[in-house]
Amino acid sequence: DAGVTQSPTHLIKTRGQHVTLRCSPISGHKSVSWYQQVLGQGPQFIFQYYEKEERGRGNFPDRFSARQFPNYSSELNVNALLLGDSALYLCASSLVGQGHYGYTFGSGTRLTVV
Amino acid sequence: GENVEQHPSTLSVQEGDSAVIKCTYSDSASNYFPWYKQELGKGPQLIIDIRSNVGEKKDQRIAVTLNKTAKHFSLHITETQPEDSAVYFCAASWGGSSNTGKLIFGQGTTLQVKP
Secondary structure, three states: OOOOEEEOOEEEEOOOOOEEEEEEOOOOOOEEEEEEEOOOOOOEEEEEEEOOEEEEEOOOOOOEEEEEOOOOOEEEEEOOOOHHHOEEEEEEEEOOOOOOOOOEEOOOEEEEEO | OOOEEEEOOEEEEEOOOOEEEEEEEOOOOOOEEEEEEEOOOOOOEEEEEEEOOOOEEEEOOEEEEEEOOOOEEEEEEOOOOHHHOEEEEEEEEOOOOOOOOOOEEOOOEEEEEEO
């Protein structure tokens, strides 16, 4: 079975640009969460989506947005990129929306803003 | 606010020795405590988790203990092997009707197992 798939694996953008990151959850998983991991730190929660509805949002500016599609895949969008947005962006999927029991993470998208 | 403190930040042990990583959490409503292993270039991989209704859980060489009164939990790895070398993260969360899918992670521990 395929795990959580994220694309692209690496990305270089210029300040002020926009970026879209994509995530395909494990087949049958209906919940997708996004995390930002800055080098040397633990992941920070950005969003959770369950059954195509936003279920939670972390302490990130409105430049960050996301959505979940009918097939449960998800996109994370970041507008007006700043140097500080450089990080590993992780997607995690789970069977259930309540309780994060058994979240499986993808390998992430490494975003570099120059 | 919600916070998870993890210690130590780095840990070096000889192959075959035990390793212990400790975490404390601030939110007394937390009831789910997973541990993740992250290797270079990969996403975090769940290695063991514990829920608040138990005090200890073991899976082969890995065990986790939880003290809800003191709000701390620990990861114990016995008979360490070089392939255990990685960054380990603890996390805390709560499940329930209002849960938002939010894991609060510690800062990570870089474990080095020397052959």
